[in-house]
Every structure is written in C-alpha cells, then in structure tokens.
Amino acid sequence: MTDTSDTRTADGAARAARPSPLHRLMRYLPLVAPVLLWAVPCWVLLHSGQHWPLPVTVTGTVVFVLGLVVMPLAMARGHGRRQQDAAAIVGDTLLGGSWILFTWSVLLGVLLRLALVLAGVGDGEERARIVAWAVLGVTAVVLAWGTFEARRVPRVRRIDVPLPRLGAGLDGLRVALITDTHYGPLDRARWSERVCEVVNTLEADVVCHTGDIADGTADRRRAQAAPLGTVRATRARVYVTGNHEYYSEAQGWVDLMDELGWQPLRNRHLLLERDGDTLVVAGVDDVTAESSGLAGHRAHLDGALDGADPDLPVLLLAHQPKFVDRAAAAGVDLQLSGHTHGGQIWPFHHLVRLDQPALAGLSHHGPRTLLYTSRGTGFWGPPFRVLAPSEITLLVLRSPHQKPEQETEPQTAP
Structure with a gap:
C-alpha cells in the first residue's frame, strides 16, 4: 500500500522546486534585453518603411550591431574583475544611451505614427521618415538634458517631518541626507567638493549618508570620497553601507568613513540629546550584507536598537526602502533610505517599483513609521538622469x- 500523503508531499516539493514562468523568463532577461535595446531602434529608424539609400541603411545597421556587441563587452571589462574605468565609461554610456533611444523609438514609433495616420499626413514612407527624424531629435535633446542633470550639483530639497513621539526639545532638529554618491569611473572629485560645500550651508545637526558611496574600492575612489571629511554637523555625521559597498570590499569603505570622521552605524545606535529630550539614531548594514560572505556584516535591527529605551523616538538609516517592513514592525518612527535613484532614467522607475515599496519622497508604513526615500545625490553607471532629479535633502x-514661550518684561520708553 502506498502512502498517499508522502506522494502528495513529494509532488508539492517538486512543484515548489520548479521555478515559476516569471523566474524562468528572468533568467533570460540579461540575454534578451540588450538585443531589444538595439534591435527595436534599428527597426524603427532604418527598416520600418523609410527606404533610405542602401549605404545609409547598411551603415546604420552596422552601427547598431556594433553597439549590441561592444556594450556588454565594455561593461564586463569595466565592472568585472578587470575594473577598467575607460571600458566602464563606454559601456555605461552605451547602456544609458540605448535605453533612452529604445524608449523614444517605442513611444514615437507607435504614438506619433498613429497620430500621423489619423491626421492623414503623407504616405507610409513619409510617415516612417518623420518618425525616424523625430526619434533622433528627441533622443539627442534628452541625452543632452540627462547629461546636465546627472552632472550638476543637486538642488536642496527641504521637508518638514512631523514625529508624534519627538520631544519639544528636539523640535526643529535639522537632518541633512546624502546618499548614492556613486563615485566611479568618471572622476567627480570637484563635484564631490561642491556637494559637501552645499551640505555645509545647511547648518545641519546630523548629516547622514545612507550608502552606495562609490563603485570601486576605497583605495581606488579615495580622492573622490575625501571631501566627505570636510562635511560639518553640530551633533553627528553617520553612515550605513549600501549594496554597492559589498561589490567593492565593504570593510574598506567602513574604515575610510571612520577615518574621515563619520560614525559607521553598523547595527548600532547613538543617542542625541537636546534640551532634555532624546532621539535614538540607529543604522543597519544593507540587506545584501549577509549574502556577501563578509564576516560580521548583516542587517540586524534588533542589534541596532539593543539597549535603547523603547519609549524614545527612533531615526533609522537603512540603504534600501524595502527594509521599512522590519522597521515598521519594530516601531521605528522615521527611516531614511536611498537606493532607488528615483528610477534615474525615465521610465525605468516602473521596474524599480517592482522591487521597492517607495520610489521617492515621504511615505507612511504601519501605524507610525515614516519612510523618506531620497532620489540620490549622484548617479549609477549611465551618466544620465531623466525625470529623476538628484537631491541633497534637509529634513x-x-x-x-x-x-512654552518665555515672557518678556514690557519695555518703557526712556
């Protein structure tokens, strides 16, 4: 006699072990996505009825094929074991440029073509050429604008954050937030200096950096990160790791930030007191820390709050917004995060929202937890920002x- 319960259990385990169709599709995404990024614009610009002269069609097609081949090779050499900055710049620029070209090829290739058909403009070849020139023109403008947005010093975004448990003595506490500076292959030492100069004008009590300092090790990016040592705060400068630190010897970044005078809040907290009231300022390692294999690195909220009075308000630094579920369960009052870049290049934000509960700004989670997600101070990889402006935040x-207001004695005229 067969034990049917064991059979059902084995069948269930087998089904659980089999990846879902979505997971199977995601396996092939790194192979399919680059082909789409280059093939779709190639079709829209050259092969959808324009009838360009043969040399134009052939040359253009060769350019797209070269882009498809060069982009992944350059990114592999730039971000792989070799860490060649020149290759990274080429690969990242091609990635961002192809994404923008793909986006507007799809939008204009469908919407503008449909509008031209409904308006009765020209024949098929004329409409195809209008679409092609429109795609090239819009892409050129967006690339120029995106380059400017990525390289400029971020504007300051000020926001008042009400915390019901905050004592009166801490009312008006100024918290400056920078994050995702991503010092990398492009030397941005001067940009880093100017960012720190802006932060210093804010006269903050606490300055926070919520991770992703750089792409590359602390030794390689030291010159770009060095201006962080000039940042001023009346009470504390605190830092937590981001996921990119764990691609680049995270402990080296922790040590460098400590050397520059920042307090790495690695699953620990400090107490900030003013006028008889106290705020717990806590931090956790990034959620990817444990899988990095680096000894002692993991996101451990209980450790970060160990010994803190549960009646005190808590400000928590955690690189990724999705940590807010754990923060809300622990009754944290305010979590500060980065990681999303606000999507960085529109419309990539739709994909970011699949992984994170918030894209940018202030959001509510649980009965009392607030989450502020910064769009980031720098940029990752592709040197473009489109409809996702960078920021330095003053909370x-x-x-x-x-x-109670102090009473003043009335003054009489002499």
Missing part, C-alpha cells in the same frame, strides 16, 4: 509639543 524634524 526638519517637528514635534507636536510646543515649548
């Missing part, structure tokens, strides 16, 4: 309790 913490 002013507000208490519902008002300190």
